[in-house]
Amino acid sequence: MPVDSVRTAGSAEESRVYTHEAINLILPEVRELIAANQPQEIRQSLEDWHEVDLADLLEALEKPEERLTFFRAWERDEALALFEELEDEVKAGLLEDLTHRERLWLVNAMSPDERADLFAEIEPEERPKLMALLSPKARAEIHRLLEYPPDTAGGLMTTAYVAVRQDITCEEATAIVRKAAETAETIYTVYVITDTGVLVGVISLKTLILSRAGTPVSEAMETAVISVNVREDQEDVAYRLRTYDLTAIPVVDNEGHLMGIVTVDDVLDVIREESTEDIQKFGGMEALDEPYPKIAFGRMVKKRASWLSALFIGEMLTATAMAYFETEIARAVILALFVPLIISSGGNSGSQASTLVIRAMALGEVTLRDWWRIITRELATGVALGTILGTIGFLRIIIWQAVRPIYGTHFLLVASTVFCSLIGVVTFGTFAGSLLPFILRKLGFDPASASAPFVATLVDVTGIVIYFTVASLILSGTLLK
Amino acid sequence: MPVDSVRTAGSAEESRVYTHEAINLILPEVRELIAANQPQEIRQSLEDWHEVDLADLLEALEKPEERLTFFRAWERDEALALFEELEDEVKAGLLEDLTHRERLWLVNAMSPDERADLFAEIEPEERPKLMALLSPKARAEIHRLLEYPPDTAGGLMTTAYVAVRQDITCEEATAIVRKAAETAETIYTVYVITDTGVLVGVISLKTLILSRAGTPVSEAMETAVISVNVREDQEDVAYRLRTYDLTAIPVVDNEGHLMGIVTVDDVLDVIREESTEDIQKFGGMEALDEPYPKIAFGRMVKKRASWLSALFIGEMLTATAMAYFETEIARAVILALFVPLIISSGGNSGSQASTLVIRAMALGEVTLRDWWRIITRELATGVALGTILGTIGFLRIIIWQAVRPIYGTHFLLVASTVFCSLIGVVTFGTFAGSLLPFILRKLGFDPASASAPFVATLVDVTGIVIYFTVASLILSGTLLK
Numbered sequence: 001m002p003v004d005s006v007r008t009a010g011s012a013e014e015s016r017v018y019t020h021e022a023i024n025l026i027l028p029e030v031r032e033l034i035a036a037n038q039p040q041e042i043r044q045s046l047e048d049w050h051e052v053d054l055a056d057l058l059e060a061l062e063k064p065e066e067r068l069t070f071f072r073a074w075e076r077d078e079a080l081a082l083f084e085e086l087e088d089e090v091k092a093g094l095l096e097d098l099t100h101r102e103r104l105w106l107v108n109a110m111s112p113d114e115r116a117d118l119f120a121e122i123e124p125e126e127r128p129k130l131m132a133l134l135s136p137k138a139r140a141e142i143h144r145l146l147e148y149p150p151d152t153a154g155g156l157m158t159t160a161y162v163a164v165r166q167d168i169t170c171e172e173a174t175a176i177v178r179k180a181a182e183t184a185e186t187i188y189t190v191y192v193i194t195d196t197g198v199l200v201g202v203i204s205l206k207t208l209i210l211s212r213a214g215t216p217v218s219e220a221m222e223t224a225v226i227s228v229n230v231r232e233d234q235e236d237v238a239y240r241l242r243t244y245d246l247t248a249i250p251v252v253d254n255e256g257h258l259m260g261i262v263t264v265d266d267v268l269d270v271i272r273e274e275s276t277e278d279i280q281k282f283g284g285m286e287a288l289d290e291p292y293p294k295i296a297f298g299r300m301v302k303k304r305a306s307w308l309s310a311l312f313i314g315e316m317l318t319a320t321a322m323a324y325f326e327t328e329i330a331r332a333v334i335l336a337l338f339v340p341l342i343i344s345s346g347g348n349s350g351s352q353a354s355t356l357v358i359r360a361m362a363l364g365e366v367t368l369r370d371w372w373r374i375i376t377r378e379l380a381t382g383v384a385l386g387t388i389l390g391t392i393g394f395l396r397i398i399i400w401q402a403v404r405p406i407y408g409t410h411f412l413l414v415a416s417t418v419f420c421s422l423i424g425v426v427t428f429g430t431f432a433g434s435l436l437p438f439i440l441r442k443l444g445f446d447p448a449s450a451s452a453p454f455v456a457t458l459v460d461v462t463g464i465v466i467y468f469t470v471a472s473l474i475l476s477g478t479l480l481k
Numbered sequence: 482m483p484v485d486s487v488r489t490a491g492s493a494e495e496s497r498v499y500t501h502e503a504i505n506l507i508l509p510e511v512r513e514l515i516a517a518n519q520p521q522e523i524r525q526s527l528e529d530w531h532e533v534d535l536a537d538l539l540e541a542l543e544k545p546e547e548r549l550t551f552f553r554a555w556e557r558d559e560a561l562a563l564f565e566e567l568e569d570e571v572k573a574g575l576l577e578d579l580t581h582r583e584r585l586w587l588v589n590a591m592s593p594d595e596r597a598d599l600f601a602e603i604e605p606e607e608r609p610k611l612m613a614l615l616s617p618k619a620r621a622e623i624h625r626l627l628e629y630p631p632d633t634a635g636g637l638m639t640t641a642y643v644a645v646r647q648d649i650t651c652e653e654a655t656a657i658v659r660k661a662a663e664t665a666e667t668i669y670t671v672y673v674i675t676d677t678g679v680l681v682g683v684i685s686l687k688t689l690i691l692s693r694a695g696t697p698v699s700e701a702m703e704t705a706v707i708s709v710n711v712r713e714d715q716e717d718v719a720y721r722l723r724t725y726d727l728t729a730i731p732v733v734d735n736e737g738h739l740m741g742i743v744t745v746d747d748v749l750d751v752i753r754e755e756s757t758e759d760i761q762k763f764g765g766m767e768a769l770d771e772p773y774p775k776i777a778f779g780r781m782v783k784k785r786a787s788w789l790s791a792l793f794i795g796e797m798l799t800a801t802a803m804a805y806f807e808t809e810i811a812r813a814v815i816l817a818l819f820v821p822l823i824i825s826s827g828g829n830s831g832s833q834a835s836t837l838v839i840r841a842m843a844l845g846e847v848t849l850r851d852w853w854r855i856i857t858r859e860l861a862t863g864v865a866l867g868t869i870l871g872t873i874g875f876l877r878i879i880i881w882q883a884v885r886p887i888y889g890t891h892f893l894l895v896a897s898t899v900f901c902s903l904i905g906v907v908t909f910g911t912f913a914g915s916l917l918p919f920i921l922r923k924l925g926f927d928p929a930s931a932s933a934p935f936v937a938t939l940v941d942v943t944g945i946v947i948y949f950t951v952a953s954l955i956l957s958g959t960l961l962k
Contacts, residue, residue, distance in 0.1 A: 050705045188669045245746035265726035275756045283836025292841040318821035336817040340799035355764025360773040
């Protein structure tokens with residue numbers, strides 16, 4: 001059984017490889033069964049497959065008519081589960097090929113948040129066609145869900161939750177849960193509301209099951225409800241779900257009315273997307289917003305070129321700064337040799353500092369008010385790190401000179417210049433790297449855009465100025481006369 | 482009510498600030514109530530607080546006797562929930578101050594995975610004392626849980642799950658769940674095992690509740706079980722939970738015996754830790770493994786200095802490479818001006834490429850087998866990006882020269898040198914940046930350690946060689962004669 005190898009695979013990478021291999025192994029057989037139109041045999045040979053893997057398998061079939069036959073092989077519930085796991089564009093393609101009757105059933109049976117996502121994804125001119133298929137209730141739900149931007153609590157939420165009034169008993173509530181179980185996204189947390197729909201408590205199915213006969217819901221429920229506002233950012237939803245160890249979080253409007261819930265599985269995807277965005281920004285580019293192996297070449301080059309060009313134009317200032325010290329370089333070419341070493345050390349220490357601060361901000365460990373404490377600590381760190389690197393640089397020149405004397409008679413002065421410059425450059429790099437995220441956040445920008453290479457560029461120019469200024473001071477009577 | 486402001490806070494940062502503010506606001510009142518020893522009033526004034534926030538509040542009390550009185554104000558279940566949210570060292574301190582009787586109850590009532598974590602955290606000499614308090618069952622559990630490294634499925638799992646035999650009916654299973662509800666971590670997924678404890682299926686509480694009378698569990702259960710091996714890495718646990726939208730995943734040994742479950746709340750913490758580690762490695766340092774604002778200064782400097790020094794020593798090769806071209810620089814100082822610009826462009830394009838490849842690997846979008854496809858695509862990208870930057874550089878020199886003629890009569894040749902070098906350097910940077918993660922992974926290292934600055938260092942040295950070689954070719958008859 002191929003799926004068994006999926007389950008016991010050794011790593012995330014391997015497990016993905018195994019899923020792909022399992023699909024490649026079984027694909028010819030599935031194709032034959034499709035050609036012979038044997039739905040029962042298809043189901044049998046894929047009995048133990050999870051719908052997530054079945055969706056991958058369907059996507060591996062390229063011809064629309066193959067996909068259609070494969071999809072029709074499954075019974076209603078299985079087909080629905082499989083359908084919800086498909087990519088939105090595959091969903092849209094499949095929908096077009098189904099009969100009107102099948103389509104009608106499918107779009108009305110989908111969970112409200114998946115339906116809203118599909119709706120947002122399809123071509124605008126296709127939307128009225130899809131809308132016409134929906135029940136009035138589903139249509140109202142779509143309108144309600146599409147009201148909010150996709151990266152807010154409202155954009156993530158589903159309306160498939162179970163809510164009960166606070167004045168009923170736990171048995172009555174359990175009966176409501178049982179009835180709602182078919183369609184609700186989660187029945188394990190039940191939300192308690194007033195007559196006007198204001199969220200006043202939550203009660204777990206566990207508590208309902210364990211409660212004594214006749215207990216009112218209002219007595220058994222938990223009143224310390226953690227919720228999010230419908231307009232809050234998805235990062236805040238993730239933050240609160242994680243902090244309070246929830247599997248679903250209720251979404252309320254400004255007046256506290258229960259609007260929907262966000263479940264943890266959707267939040268896991270959000271966390272992955274947000275981390276990818278942050279990491280790509282750290283890497284010095286716009287977030288791709290598409291999987292790297294799938295994005296079109298032109299679009300990728302454009303996203304990467306825009307940042308690279310901006311950095312390049314900033315970095316041009318290094319040539320201007322160097323030109324300013326052209327006379328010094330002409331007099332002592334040896335100074336030019338250490339330029340890359342000095343400025344890259346500043347850049348590296350700057351990226352370290354900005355990475356640490358930005359990440360700590362994203363985790364909520366550091367806030368704007370901490371700026372003074374952080375900056376002073378980073379300044380001290382910068383001096384310490386600069387002294388360490390300066391000492392290594394100093395020793396390197398001394399030792400090198402002993403082995404192969406290429407630095408001339410003033411090698412001790414050159415070594416001192418490198419030592420002092422490194423302290424200055426690394427301290428400035430660390431300082432700038434830690435300050436910049438605070439400034440960007442204060443100005444309302446995303447600090448992750450103060451990505452490492454941006455700091456590096458700023459520090460490069462300053463590094464050249466610091467280095468040659470130190471050199472002028474130390475070498476003015478000797479090498480630079 | 483302070484907690485209300487926690488709930489409706491505007492962002493993750495603000496929500497954290499509000500929690501801290503709420504704690505600071507109520508702290509004097511709580512301290513007074515503690516001094517007056519009024520447990521009931523303490524409970525009342527914090528009625529709507531979530532245990533996560535109560536734990537933060539307890540940690541804000543600094544004196545051990547205040548913490549003790551505060552802790553004792555709560556009833557058993559509340560005290561247990563609060564206790565489990567405390568930091569391990571606070572837990573250990575509190576445990577010491579409790580009476581033997583209280584301690585006995587508490588450590589036996591804790592959930593098995595929390596207990597194992599606490600046990601792993603305390604001083605080795607304290608362990609026998611704690612062990613002596615435990616029931617034989619709890620003692621066996623600890624031994625079983627501590628057998629696995631903390632970053633594996635076995636290290637994350639809890640044994641507080643509900644399992645039933647496959648030959649019973651759904652009603653019988655529901656009765657078992659009801660009985661287990663008090664202690665189990667989750668009762669919403671029930672695991673189905675054979676007589677020998679081999680996992681054969683899962684059944685949701687929803688299905689149990691909805692099943693018709695007399696249905697055997699083996700008929701209603703889902704047999705396409707997604708599980709992880711007890712020795713698999715925590716990243717794989719996270720990958721599978723996310724891919725298959727699970728709230729808990731069963732953990733099995735090599736023979737398929739059910740060993741425990743990992744719940745999604747623990748995985749959310751894992752994902753946060755792993756992303757932080759990756760981001761810190763991208764930023765060019767060892768992972769701190771501690772929250773940035775809390776880590777001791779010396780330990781932080783050490784972790785940052787080790788990487789910076791390694792990079793610095795690598796970067797020294799740039800001085801060696803520059804020294805090799807000292808004659809060229811002496812003949813045409815103008816060449817030195819563009820060194821920082823050229824090599825930083827190579828570095829930036831290299832970090833872009835390595836960031837994209839490493840992240841795509843972490844997400845399972847790219848595997849080792851894709852190397853050829855990715856490298857060739859990155860080569861093409863490099864040529865495109867290099868041409869764009871080269872053109873900007875070329876134009877910059879031409880335009881500058883028209884305004885302020887500082888590049889001499891051979892400015893067109895200098896501009897051509899910059900143009901060609903940028904194509905070469907950016908292409909090489911992109912190529913090296915995308916290849917390195919594949920090589921590191923192939924050799925069994927973590928590709929995230931091929932962090933951007935490391936690539937930059939490699940590319941810097943090569944960039945110098947490329948630049949001066951191109952310069953020798955283009956300028957040998959003119960500037961460099």
